[in-house]
Amino acid sequence: MLSERRLEVLRAIVQDYVGTEEPVGSKALTERHRLGVSPATVRNDMAVLEEEGYIAQPHTSAGRIPTDKGYRLFVDRLAGVKPLSTPERRAIQNFLDGAVDLDDVVGRTVRLLAQLTRQVAVVQYPSLTRSTVRHVELLSLAPARLMLVLITDTGRVEQRLVDCQTPFGEASLADLRARLNSRVVGRRFTDVPQLVQDLPESFEAEDRATVSTVLATLLETLVEEAEERLMIGGTANLTRFGHDFPLTIRPVLEALEEQVVLLKLLGEANESGMAVKIGHENAYEGLNSTSVVSVGYGSGGESVAKLGVVGPTRMDYPGTMGAVRAVARYVGQILAES
Amino acid sequence: MLSERRLEVLRAIVQDYVGTEEPVGSKALTERHRLGVSPATVRNDMAVLEEEGYIAQPHTSAGRIPTDKGYRLFVDRLAGVKPLSTPERRAIQNFLDGAVDLDDVVGRTVRLLAQLTRQVAVVQYPSLTRSTVRHVELLSLAPARLMLVLITDTGRVEQRLVDCQTPFGEASLADLRARLNSRVVGRRFTDVPQLVQDLPESFEAEDRATVSTVLATLLETLVEEAEERLMIGGTANLTRFGHDFPLTIRPVLEALEEQVVLLKLLGEANESGMAVKIGHENAYEGLNSTSVVSVGYGSGGESVAKLGVVGPTRMDYPGTMGAVRAVARYVGQILAES
DNA sequence: CTCTGGCACTCGTATGCCCCGAGTGCCAAA
DNA sequence: TTTGGCACTCGGGGCATACGAGTGCCAGAG
Numbered sequence: 001m002l003s004e005r006r007l008e009v010l011r012a013i014v015q016d017y018v019g020t021e022e023p024v025g026s027k028a029l030t031e032r033h034r035l036g037v038s039p040a041t042v043r044n045d046m047a048v049l050e051e052e053g054y055i056a057q058p059h060t061s062a063g064r065i066p067t068d069k070g071y072r073l074f075v076d077r078l079a080g081v082k083p084l085s086t087p088e089r090r091a092i093q094n095f096l097d098g099a100v101d102l103d104d105v106v107g108r109t110v111r112l113l114a115q116l117t118r119q120v121a122v123v124q125y126p127s128l129t130r131s132t133v134r135h136v137e138l139l140s141l142a143p144a145r146l147m148l149v150l151i152t153d154t155g156r157v158e159q160r161l162v163d164c165q166t167p168f169g170e171a172s173l174a175d176l177r178a179r180l181n182s183r184v185v186g187r188r189f190t191d192v193p194q195l196v197q198d199l200p201e202s203f204e205a206e207d208r209a210t211v212s213t214v215l216a217t218l219l220e221t222l223v224e225e226a227e228e229r230l231m232i233g234g235t236a237n238l239t240r241f242g243h244d245f246p247l248t249i250r251p252v253l254e255a256l257e258e259q260v261v262l263l264k265l266l267g268e269a270n271e272s273g274m275a276v277k278i279g280h281e282n283a284y285e286g287l288n289s290t291s292v293v294s295v296g297y298g299s300g301g302e303s304v305a306k307l308g309v310v311g312p313t314r315m316d317y318p319g320t321m322g323a324v325r326a327v328a329r330y331v332g333q334i335l336a337e338s
Numbered sequence: 339m340l341s342e343r344r345l346e347v348l349r350a351i352v353q354d355y356v357g358t359e360e361p362v363g364s365k366a367l368t369e370r371h372r373l374g375v376s377p378a379t380v381r382n383d384m385a386v387l388e389e390e391g392y393i394a395q396p397h398t399s400a401g402r403i404p405t406d407k408g409y410r411l412f413v414d415r416l417a418g419v420k421p422l423s424t425p426e427r428r429a430i431q432n433f434l435d436g437a438v439d440l441d442d443v444v445g446r447t448v449r450l451l452a453q454l455t456r457q458v459a460v461v462q463y464p465s466l467t468r469s470t471v472r473h474v475e476l477l478s479l480a481p482a483r484l485m486l487v488l489i490t491d492t493g494r495v496e497q498r499l500v501d502c503q504t505p506f507g508e509a510s511l512a513d514l515r516a517r518l519n520s521r522v523v524g525r526r527f528t529d530v531p532q533l534v535q536d537l538p539e540s541f542e543a544e545d546r547a548t549v550s551t552v553l554a555t556l557l558e559t560l561v562e563e564a565e566e567r568l569m570i571g572g573t574a575n576l577t578r579f580g581h582d583f584p585l586t587i588r589p590v591l592e593a594l595e596e597q598v599v600l601l602k603l604l605g606e607a608n609e610s611g612m613a614v615k616i617g618h619e620n621a622y623e624g625l626n627s628t629s630v631v632s633v634g635y636g637s638g639g640e641s642v643a644k645l646g647v648v649g650p651t652r653m654d655y656p657g658t659m660g661a662v663r664a665v666a667r668y669v670g671q672i673l674a675e676s
Numbered sequence: 677c678t679c680t681g682g683c684a685c686t687c688g689t690a691t692g693c694c695c696c697g698a699g700t701g702c703c704a705a706a
Numbered sequence: 707t708t709t710g711g712c713a714c715t716c717g718g719g720g721c722a723t724a725c726g727a728g729t730g731c732c733a734g735a736g
Contacts, residue, residue, distance in 0.1 A: 025728050038680050043729070061686045061728050101498075135477055137487070149475070149487060149495065157487070159495040160439075235573065236591035253574035363699050378709055381700070399699050399715045 009045045011078045023063030068279035082318035114234025116323040119311035125229045126304045133184045138177045143167040164210040251286025266306035279313045297328035299336035349416040361401030406617035420656035452572025454661040457649035463567045464642045471522045476515045481505040502548040589624025604644035617651045635666035637674035
């Protein structure tokens with residue numbers, strides 16, 4: 001077990017390193033922090049911390065830098081979440097309040113988050129899997145071509161073209177539209193499949209194939225959209241990453257274009273609290289020198305999607321976590337209002 | 339006026355510099371290209387080219403590199419557009435043919451373009467301003483709340499919520515829907531305003547306010563969506579930019595997040611042919627060390643949107659132009675089919 | 677058992693120096 | 707107008723040196 005003072009030393013190392021981006025030595029530490037002990041003592045503590053794997057030396061005769069394990073301990077036990085200042089809060093609210101539609105909300109959120117944290121921001125569009133159906137519309141575009149429009153309670157609209165084998169009359173169309181809506185409006189997406197399961201049977205034989213096609217398309221839309229969309233921003237902040245540029249930055253840029261990877265990363269934020277993935281804790285190799293801070297957000301108590309930031313492992317965790325949490329809350333409010 | 343041989347020298351310089359990324363000297367030139375003259379002659383030609391501003395020396399006693407003006411001349415008079423190889427063409431077609439909807443087409447296009455050119459690709463969603471209306475749908479969500487859905491001939495769907503001051507009956511709704519569609523379906527967006535101008539007058543007094551609100555929302559949608567959306571990809575290729583990294587790359591990343599800037603850049607592609615903006619020809623300062631190759635694309639003869647790539651001024655112009663043109667053509671075909 | 681001051685040692689970085697070579701400009705001759 | 711020759715420039719690489727921040731260890735004090 002590490003003594004109180006050793007933890008204090010670790011905290012000081014993390015804070016200094018995050019600030020200066022340079023390995024921190026024993027003397028500098030005692031000067032910048034009032035630890036009340038001499039550099040020699042700190043050296044001993046550092047030796048122990050290194051042995052335990054919390055810090056490391058880039059080279060002999062250089063200062064120490066925190067390891068992933070060190071950051072982990074720092075986040076878990078040594079640092080809180082730094083709340084934002086009142087002006088910051090007000091700025092967030094003002095900025096988000098100006099949004100006019102869902103796209104705008106997400107767009108503003110991502111820019112806000114990038115600016116606050118000075119890192120790369122990732123925001124997932126509110127999820128459909130939790131959503132309910134507000135309306136399903138069927139339009140006849142051509143004799144054998146329909147358009148299916150799905151409207152969700154989060155204000156999102158998805159459309160799909162449906163090609164039918166046989167022409168589908170206006171009467172049948174109106175019939176299907178009415179029955180479909182009476183069954184699924186207000187219901188959760190996950191419940192829809194079983195709710196519409198037996199619908200084809202109640203139609204004339206000639207229309208059954210088309211009805212089945214329409215339903216299949218509807219279900220497909222639900223599933224496809226469960227794989228969510230993302231918006232990212234603040235990539236220019238990648239330039240603040242470090243000195244050994246191209247090598248570090250390239251895999252990150254590549255990862256940012258792989259929506260699947262990002263979704264998986266965000267997905268690991270458990271619903272209640274914030275998730276912090278540090279360095280090698282990230283499954284994707286290209287992000288081994290980055291940390292991901294993510295949190296769920298949503299209207300009401302339930303989280304419908306995730307948002308977060310990606311930055312160097314050497315980041316200001318308390319500040320970043322504070323910003324992420326605050327933004328998530330305000331976005332949730334905005335969504336609840338609309 | 340520059341002699342034929344001087345132009346040949348300039349072409350050789352551009353080609354070599356693009357290949358090696360290093361300033362090219364007179365001796366190396368005569369070795370790699372069969373110019374049929376001695377290095378001394380080339381030196382004289384280079385002196386002239388430098389005086390005219392087509393090439394420059396990074397330092398005394400270094401080779402020459404092309405200036406923006408030099409690239410300009412190269413593109414305008416010395417280089418053609420390099421057609422893609424047959425396998426490349428086939429690969430493009432196969433890749434784009436797999437697309438399932440508009441988002442997918444654009445997504446695949448941007449990835450394809452990034453991969454072919456090894457640069458940053460930018461694709462504008464097909465524009466609405468040129469499009470025609472395929473259908474307008476009105477849904478009643480609540481007594482005083484409507485949803486307006488606009489479907490375009492390019493397969494795009496836009497929706498807007500409309501809050502009415504007074505409740506709007508189902509009968510009136512059906513009436514408005516029918517009249518609206520009979521007037522605008524098949525018409526161009528730009529023609530819509532005057533086509534619906536007098537619609538409110540033909541309704542009962544109590545409904546007129548609502549009808550006006552709906553029409554206003556419709557027109558607003560047309561205008562708003564004229565400011566197009568973009569998709570970008572291949573940002574990882576920015577790492578191949580050069581040695582003096584952060585300084586060059588940062589403003590480019592910033593520019594890429596400013597949709598307005600990008601739209602303006604693409605917008606300068608005139609409809610018929612390809613536009614190549616080199617270095618300082620780009621209005622936006624951050625892109626002064628980049629070139630933009632863009633072209634319009636669309637189904638049929640008309641271009642409905644633009645696409646292009648952003649790369650270092652030192653790029654393979656013939657190859658890039660060939661790839662951009664080919665992709666634009668195939669995307670146009672795909673759009674025409676669907 | 678813990679802390680402290682002292683001391684020798686390490687090693688990465690900055691600095692200065694030199695040399696090499698690619699590249700240039702100029703000039704006189706073909 | 708082209709060519710070969712020649713002196714000059716200057717950036718970059720290699721090398722030795724000096725510096726200094728930082729370490730580990732040890733002996734002594736509390």
